[in-house]
Amino acid sequence: MVSYMIQKEAPVFERADIVVVGGGPAGVAAAIAAARCGRKVLLLEQSGQLGGMGTLANVSVFMGVGNVTGIYREIVSEFMPQQPLPDNHKGSIWPQYNPFRLRYYLNEKLEKEGVDVLFHVGFVSAVTEQGRVKAVVANSREGLIAFEADVFIDCTGDGRVAIDAGATYTSGREGDGMTQPMTMMFMMQDTGRPVKLSLPEGCPRYESVEELPQGRLLHWEQSEPGNLLVNMTRVKGNGAKVREASRAEREALRQVFAVADYLQRNGHEQYVLSHVPGQTGVRETNQIVGHYTLSEDDLLAGRRFRDVVAQTNYEIDIHSPDGKAGTDERKIDGYDIPYRCLVPKGVEGLLVAGRAMSATHVAMSSMRVQATCYGLGQAAGIAASIAAARGLRLLDVDVDDLHAGLASQNVVFQKG
Numbered sequence: 001m002v003s004y005m006i007q008k009e010a011p012v013f014e015r016a017d018i019v020v021v022g023g024g025p026a027g028v029a030a031a032i033a034a035a036r037c038g039r040k041v042l043l044l045e046q047s048g049q050l051g052g053m054g055t056l057a058n059v060s061v062f063m064g065v066g067n068v069t070g071i072y073r074e075i076v077s078e079f080m081p082q083q084p085l086p087d088n089h090k091g092s093i094w095p096q097y098n099p100f101r102l103r104y105y106l107n108e109k110l111e112k113e114g115v116d117v118l119f120h121v122g123f124v125s126a127v128t129e130q131g132r133v134k135a136v137v138a139n140s141r142e143g144l145i146a147f148e149a150d151v152f153i154d155c156t157g158d159g160r161v162a163i164d165a166g167a168t169y170t171s172g173r174e175g176d177g178m179t180q181p182m183t184m185m186f187m188m189q190d191t192g193r194p195v196k197l198s199l200p201e202g203c204p205r206y207e208s209v210e211e212l213p214q215g216r217l218l219h220w221e222q223s224e225p226g227n228l229l230v231n232m233t234r235v236k237g238n239g240a241k242v243r244e245a246s247r248a249e250r251e252a253l254r255q256v257f258a259v260a261d262y263l264q265r266n267g268h269e270q271y272v273l274s275h276v277p278g279q280t281g282v283r284e285t286n287q288i289v290g291h292y293t294l295s296e297d298d299l300l301a302g303r304r305f306r307d308v309v310a311q312t313n314y315e316i317d318i319h320s321p322d323g324k325a326g327t328d329e330r331k332i333d334g335y336d337i338p339y340r341c342l343v344p345k346g347v348e349g350l351l352v353a354g355r356a357m358s359a360t361h362v363a364m365s366s367m368r369v370q371a372t373c374y375g376l377g378q379a380a381g382i383a384a385s386i387a388a389a390r391g392l393r394l395l396d397v398d399v400d401d402l403h404a405g406l407a408s409q410n411v412v413f414q415k416g
C-alpha cells in the first residue's frame with residue numbers, strides 16, 4: 001500500500017486540565033464529573049451534538065441497568081421529571097425519550113457545568129512523549145489544531161485516541177473478529193388518517209415478520225402519543241471500517257424505507273416516516289486492552305471488584321454479528337466493572353471510557369448501554385481529575401479516593 005508521511009503544523013488552540021474526546025454518554029459524564037472536581041475541561045466532539053448514539057443515531061431509549069445512580073440518575077431526573085426513579089439498587093427504568101430534547105438539554109447542561117464544548121472538532125492524531133499523551137491534534141472548521149492537557153479521556157466509542165497513541169486493542173468476536181451489526185433507528189408518527197404508500201425503487205418489499213432484517217418486530221411508543229421508535233434494521237459489518245460503515249449507510253437506509261413500508265401495511269396504516277437520523281447506529285467496534293479485561297465469566301459469576309466504578313445487571317445482548325435474524329439474550333444478576341478496564345496498557349495520561357473499554361465481545365454486549373456508559377464516564381472524569389491534581393499515573397489513583405469522589409457526586413454502589 002502506498003502511504004504518505006505528512007508534516008503539518010497544528011497550532012495549540014487551547015490547553016486544559018482534562019481533554020475529553022467524544023461527546024456521547026461517556027464523554028458527557030466524564031466532562032461534567034471532571035468539571036465538578038474543579039478542573040478546566042474541554043470536550044471535543046466531531047459532530048454538532050452531544051449524546052452520542054442516543055441522539056446522533058436516534059437510540060432514544062435507555063435500557064435498564066439496575067443501577068440508576070450518579071450523573072445518569074441526575075440527567076433522567078432533570079430531563080424527564082415525570083419519570084419515576086427507583087428507590088433501591090435493583091429497580092430499574094427503561095424510558096424512551098425525545099432525542100432532540102436530550103440534545104438541547106445536554107447543550108444547556110454542559111454550559112451550566114462550565115465545560116467548554118467544541119463541536120465539529122474531530123480527533124486526528126495523538127502526540128506522545130515517552131509513551132504519554134501530551135496533546136491531541138484535531139480537524140476543525142479552522143483546519144488542524146492541537147489541544148494540550150494533563151489527562152485525556154477517550155470517549156470516541158472506537159478507542160480512536162488510545163489506538164493512535166499505541167494502545168493494543170481487539171475487535172469483535174474472539175474467533176472471527178465479527179462485531180455486532182449496525183442499525184439505523186428511525187421514527188414514525190401517527191397522522192390520524194391513512195397514509196399513501198411509496199416505497200422507493202430498489203428497496204426490498206417485506207411480506208412477513210420472518211423476512212424482516214431482525215426477523216422480529218422491535219418498536220416502542222412510550223414517550224409521546226403516536227410517536228413510534230423503530231429498531232428493526234440490521235446491517236452486518238464493523239462501523240470502524242471505512243468501507244463497511246459506508247456500505248451500512250446505504251443498506252440501512254434501504255431497510256428504513258422497507259421496514260416503514262411493511263409497518264404501514266401491517267398495523268401502522270396511519271403512520272408516516274418522521275425522523276431518519278444522520279447516521280447509522282454502531283454497536284461495537286474496538287475494545288482497548290486495559291489492565292483488566294471484563295469477561296463473560298465475570299458477568300455470569302456476578303463478580304465484584306474492589307476497584308468497582310460501575311454496576312449493571314443489563315443482560316448479555318448480542319445482535320447476531322452475521323447480520324442475520326437472531327439475538328443472543330441472556331439475563332444476568334448483576335456485576336461490577338473495575339476501574340482497570342478504563343486504563344489502557346502501554347499508554348500513559350489517557351483513560352478510555354464508554355463502550356470501547358477493555359472487555360470481551362460478550363461482556364461488551366452488556367456494558368455497552370447508555371446508562372453504564374454515563375457511569376463509566378463519570379468515574380473516568382473523577383479519576384482523571386485526581387491524577388491531574390496530584391501528578392499521579394492513572395493506574396496509581398487510589399481506589400478509596402476514587403470512591404470518595406464518586407460518593408461526593410452521588411454515586412451509590414450496591415455492597416456485597
Ligand SMILES: Cc1cc2nc3c(=O)[nH]c(=O)nc-3n(C[C@H](O)[C@H](O)[C@H](O)COP(=O)(O)OP(=O)(O)OC[C@H]3O[C@@H](n4cnc5c(N)ncnc54)[C@H](O)[C@@H]3O)c2cc1C
Pocket residue numbers: 021022023024025026027044045046047049050051052053054056057059061062063121122123124155156157158160182183184185231280281282283353354355356368369370371373
Ligand atoms: C442501534 C443501536 C441500538 C442500541 N440500543 C440501545 C438501547 O436501546 N438503550 C441503550 O441504553 N443503549 C443502546 N445502545 C447502545 C448505546 O447507544 C451505546 O453503546 C452508547 O451510546 C455508547 O456510548 P459511548 O459514549 O461509549 O459512545 P457513543 O455513543 O458511540 O459516542 C461516541 C461519541 O464520540 C464522537 N466521536 C467519535 N469519533 C470521534 C473523533 N475522532 N473525534 C471527536 N469525536 C468523536 C461521536 O461523534 C459520538 O458523539 C444501542 C446502540 C445502537 C447502535
